[in-house]
Structure formats: structure tokens, C-alpha cells
Amino acid sequence: MQIDSGPFMPAVRAEKLTKVFDELRAVDAIDFQIEEGECFGFLGPNGAGKSTTMRMMHCASPITSGKLEVLGMDVNDRSRDVKAVIGVAPQENNLDPDFTVRRNLTVYGRYFGLPKDVLEERADRLLEFMQLSEKRDERIQEISGGMKRRLIIARAMMNDPRLLILDEPTTGLDPQARHLIWEKVRELKRKKVTVILTTHYMDEAERLCDRLVIMDHGKIILEGKPRDLIDSVIGTDVMEIDVPTDEMEAYVKGQGWQYERTIDRLLIFTKEGQKTAAEIKERFAMSYYLIRNATLEDVFLRSTGRALVE
């Protein structure tokens, strides 16, 4: 199999990538480039187009227009070759309930045409890697949600992929299980595997992603390194004021500060948290306030809005 692998070949390159379902433009002419060996995140509210983009990358969903290359191969005419060298951990739990934990790995590996000895060796190694060795002979129905997610990631690695797609790998997991998965993703990054991740947890994206995009309504609205995005969109600090008054808001506005008024809070985005707090404290009596570090969650809410997406 021929893969064009120049030194500067990106892992994924999308140009004007578009997906239209009936009337809905789920993905609307987006451009992005993912470098080999990096961990790249797709964030966005439900229906933003993240999963559709993932599905186009692993050739489950044909693209409507534009161009999409994965590891130098066009997804339109080389879908088998693309699927042979990438790993996919889907959002939906689609482990095979007819088989045991270990058999899920060997049967899945067989779809890649791997010989038996390779299947056996990889299954054991991946069970070890994901700390599932003890559960090897359990049925899928008998293991916990966290174990299922780990098994899905192990399964995605059976073909020793150069690029791994993790669609919401930690949704619904307890903190222990999440931390374990994070460790494993970092380990993969050290092994120079390109990891593409979608998540609703901003702390997860902040910890794992080298770069990320935030999508909304099928478009990419922000792109960059997590730290840079926080600095440019929010600043370093956020001052949260409980039960603010209109005078307070008018004052903040008058100072030309970046702020946001939610139903019960006033958020002031600043690079000088202590100084801002001192100024406001001097003028207004405040029942409660908080100064904290700006996070990716602030960036996310500020860029995609607080309205619920149903």
C-alpha cells in the first residue's frame, strides 16, 4: 500500500469541507489541518458538527463537497486504505455483545486481515495497556461503563493505527476512569500517534490538546492552542460577582472592561484580577465574589453563547 509520506505531510487536511443533510448544513465549508503526532481537539455544543466531521474523517459518512485527506489519502477514493491505518473509538458503545472482552479485540482485528498470532499478541498487550487483563473472559454486559470505554479505545488500537479518533472518550465516566484514559492518551502522544479528540469537558481538552478548534453551527469559530485561546479571548483571570446590581454593570461597562452578565452573576474578564477586585470592592458592597483563573470553559461559553442547544 502506498502512502505519500513527505516530511511535512499533515495527518489530516480539510479544505472547504462540507456536509449537508437534506436542508441542514451540518458542516459548512471548514478548513483545518492536523499535524502528525499532535493531539487535536474538536469542541462545540451538541449539533455543532464535530461528530459529523469525525465520521467524514473515518469514511463512515461521505463528504458533500470540498476536500478531505487523511494521512495523505483522499477519503473519497481510498476509504479502505484510510480505514486500514486509522483507529476509531466511536461515541456510541458498539462493542460486540456476542463475545467476551478479549474476543472483542481479536475478532475486530480480524477485520483488518491480521494473522492469528498478531491478533493474540496485540489483544493481550492492549488489555494490559488498558488495565483490563483481569476482565479478559468476562462478557461485555458484565463490565462497567468505564471498562467499556477503555475496551473501545483498546479495540481502536488493534490495527496499530497512526491516527486515533476518540469521539467523547470519557463521557459519563467517574474521575478515576477519566484520569486513567487521560494517562493513556498522553502515553500515545509520546509514541507520536496523532490523536483527534472530541469532548464536552473543557478541562479535558485543556489538558490533552496541543491545538483545538471550537465549532458552532457547522463552522469553526476559534482555533489555536488552549492557553493562547484563553489569553486572547478571556485574559488570565475571571472575577465572579454574585447577585450583581445594575450600577455595578454600568460601572464595569464604563471602565471598558470585558464582562458578561448572566442571570445571577457578573463575570469580569481581566489580566489583573486583584486590581480589578480592589477597585470594585472600594465602590460597591459585595456579598460574595471570587477571583479565579480563566479557563477554556470561559472561552467556550463566551464564544458559543450560554443558550442551551436542544
Place this chain on the structure above:
Amino acid sequence: MSLISNISWRSLALWKRNRDVFLTTWKTNFLPPFLEPILYLVAMGLGFGALIQADIVYGGESVEYIKFLAPGLVAISIMYGAFFECTYSSFVRMYYQKTFDAILATPLSLEDIITGEILWGATKSFVNATIVLGVIAVLGYAELPGLLLIPLIAFVGGLMFASLAMLFTALVPNMDSFNYPFFLFITPMFLFSGTFFPLSVLPEWGQQLAMTLPLTHISNMTRDLSYNMLTTEVAIGAAYIIVLTAVCFLGSVYLMKKRLVK
């Protein structure tokens, strides 16, 4: 035609998956096709057959009722083996277990998956029919060497019923909807395809109608081969099976793509 060019040897990996599941529960899988024909032979052949005084004339020869019935049971097992597998079982794998979705992330194409499912459905017909055939051969209701060709008919006929079944699986919104093809199509065939009584007792229009049904051809073929009669019906049946299989196979792959690729 990309529907055909997207089919590869990789569909065998899907076939192997289903085989592995089948073999892990082999005891429960092999028992029904072994016991069912015995029940039918006792109830219909011995019990009901005792009421039938005259022998039945088939292909110019007269046979006792139980011997007439036996090859019909093989034909029925061919129909049910593949049709059940590629309706209920395939639907469970596609809709509830999301097995197709998972496999689509590997180098298998959807065409490979559907082909593998249909090959597996045909294998179920082959396995079940061969067990039934073994039972009736031991009891002396099928003769050498004709019966040796019946497993082949079972596989090819299995491909036809599997493809037909897959057509419905691609179309139904939910599992309950399978009641329609079973009630309107499979059960009438089960009863009126020359399985339990010779078609010659039907009026002319009834006989012609029966000849349009897939099971009639399978039933005629298994009976002719069981009796070592090589009639033109074997050739007509073979042509019918090939044409219907090709049409249903391509139709089901096309409709499955429409259903699953979004």
C-alpha cells in the same frame, strides 16, 4: 457498478464473526433442526399420513405420504434457515448491537458486510438442511446419489432466501414489521409450495401461482433429487434461483446503503 466493485474477500471476516458466535452456542443451534423434522414426520407423516389411504403420484411414480413429505421438510428448513437469520438476526446486529457500525470503521465496506451476512444466512440454510437431510436419509426417505446434491441446493437456495430477507431488513422500521413478510409471504409459501401436498391437486391457476413462489422450486428440486429423478424442473428451478438471487442481492445492497450511509 460500484455496488459490485466494493465487494471483496473481506466479507469473509464478517462471515467468520457470525460463525464464531454460532459455534459458541452450538448445542442450542444444532438441536432444533435435528428435532423439528422428527416431530413433523411423526405428526404429519405417521399421524396425518395414516388417514391418507391412496399413495401420492409424483412425477409418474407413486409414493407413500411420509416419503412425499420428507423432502418438503428439507426445503422448508432451507427457507427458514436463511430467512430468519437475515431478518431478525441481521436486524439485531444492525439496529440494536450496532455491529455494522463498528465494522464499518475497519477496512470492510458496507457491501462486504451485507455480502458476509447473506453468505452466513446461506450457511445457516446449508447447516440446517443438511441436518434435516441426514435425518430423512437415515429413515430411508432420500436416496443416494441424488441426495448428495441437496446440500448444494441448500446453500444456493439459502443465498436466495437470505437476499430476499435482507431486502426486508433494509426496509423495515422496526422488528415487529417482520410480521408482514412472515405472515404474507413466508407462511403461505410454507403451506402452498408443494411441501405438504402435491401441487397437482390445486386448480390450474393455483398451480401457476405456486410456480412463482421461490419455495416451490426449492421443494421440487429437493424432492426430485431425493427420488433420483433428474427432471427439467431442476434446470428451471436453478435458473429461477439464480435470477431471483441476483436481483434481490443487488437490491438489498443498494437499499442497505441508502439506509445506513448518511
